[in-house]
Amino acid sequence: MSEIFNFCAGPAMLPADVMKQAQAEFIDWQGTGRSVMELSHRCKEYIALANEAEQDLRDLLSVPDNYKVLFIQGGGRGQFSSVPMNLKGLGESAEFLLTGSWSKGAQQEANKFLQAKVVGNTVEKDGLLSAPEITPNDLDTKSAYFHYCSNETVDGIEINQVPDSGEIPLVVDMSSNILSKPIDVSKFGVIYAGAQKNIGPSGLAVVIVREDLLDYAMPETPTFLHYKTIDKFDSMYNTPPTYSWYLAGLVFKWLKEQGGLTAIAKKNNEKAALLYQCIDECDLYTNNVHPDYRSKMNVTFHLKDKELDTQFLTEAEQNGLVALKGHRIVGGMRASIYNAMPIEGVVALTKFMRDFARRNG
Structure with missing residues (x-):
């Protein structure tokens, strides 16, 4: 698998x-x-x-x-x-x-x-x-x-x-x-x-x-x-x-x-920075939280065209990226990148997001 x-x-x-x-x-x-x-x-x-x-x-x-x-x-x-x-x-x-x-x-x-x-x-x-x-x-x-x-x-x-x-x-x-x-x-x-x-x-x-x-x-x-x-x-x-x-x-x-919480914080900062950079650089995605308050654990974002939400989730799952649907209260997408999420997972997600934006932007 x-x-x-x-x-x-x-x-x-x-x-x-x-x-x-x-x-x-x-x-x-x-x-x-x-x-x-x-x-x-x-x-x-x-x-x-x-x-x-x-x-x-x-x-x-x-x-x-x-x-x-x-x-x-x-x-x-x-x-x-x-x-x-x-x-x-x-x-x-x-x-x-x-x-x-x-x-x-x-x-x-x-x-x-x-x-x-x-x-x-x-x-x-x-x-x-x-x-x-x-x-x-x-x-x-x-x-x-x-x-x-x-x-x-x-x-x-x-x-x-x-x-x-x-x-x-x-x-x-x-x-x-x-x-x-x-x-x-x-x-x-x-x-x-x-x-x-x-x-x-x-x-x-x-x-x-x-x-x-x-x-x-x-x-x-x-x-x-x-x-x-x-x-x-x-x-x-x-x-x-x-x-x-x-x-x-x-x-x-x-x-x-892993080196304790100082080391894990460094990894978490790197993961979050990669994902927010992707969101900010791709016109298809938006995040509505001020940069000073953006969560490093739960990255929320919306597609500017909501009609693409289902396609995004379907293709993401086909690429091994699961559970990205946002909470029912706010909709959109949510990528939770807690301590256990390796940076490889975030890299795979951003690669998919950039490709999806290129094809559907």
Whole structure:
């Protein structure tokens, strides 16, 4: 079979080396005669695996000692509810920057638990989208937290500068660009991320929470969603998604082998630059995001002639370039180029795009 490059926004492709190792270990993990998914999460072998995965993640992100790392079920969307439930004790309201579908979803869900105020929306100028700059003066000091999404997969908007929320805990949904570049964890109160972009399979979420924020949960918070309880039981209060955790651990080791997040960021910058250059140079394609806010993970673009959309997708798939259809909300095309996407995939895509533009421009 010819090589397939999967540009799906999520669940997304995993590194080929990780998949090969998982395949080799699927039936017999480290001589146990069992698959990882057949091991008890309480056995010493699995606990060692889980601890090693957490330490590798801490190493990659340089997580300070006063932060807890939690592995939780429910994906990123599950945290739309968990965050307000766990932080409501800090205040009766929270504030949200809306830059796309996922930040809007988080705000709407949080509004069930507290007053979820909108302090900023996506800005459009000269047909290009960008995010407003938020300062502490824009925020209510009585708010429980300030929330934003660092990368919007649907809209292709990425916020590269961490907002200054002053003394208000900063909460970020980093589902689609976590581990794509170095970050300063100490700037955040809570970082959460669904796994199915840059971490591993769907169903798992990683939460990094400053330990002084563990005592502010609503009394009604379900026990298995309570950050302090999850931390107390080392993310094993209930049976965790063991196989997803194992695969995440393999991805963390793979990232270390690539040279860590500084090295992976360099590769991601190169991939994104190649693709945006192609879009900008070919008259057939347009991107409606200001260059300062263009996502390096989810590159969205439209064909100027929408009648060509179906032909573009059909021919792309025939060339081994799959899952390029844009989200149903915005249409067009979307190429998700997470860490696992090799530069060869982006080169193949841009070569096809230039040829398609030449033939149909």
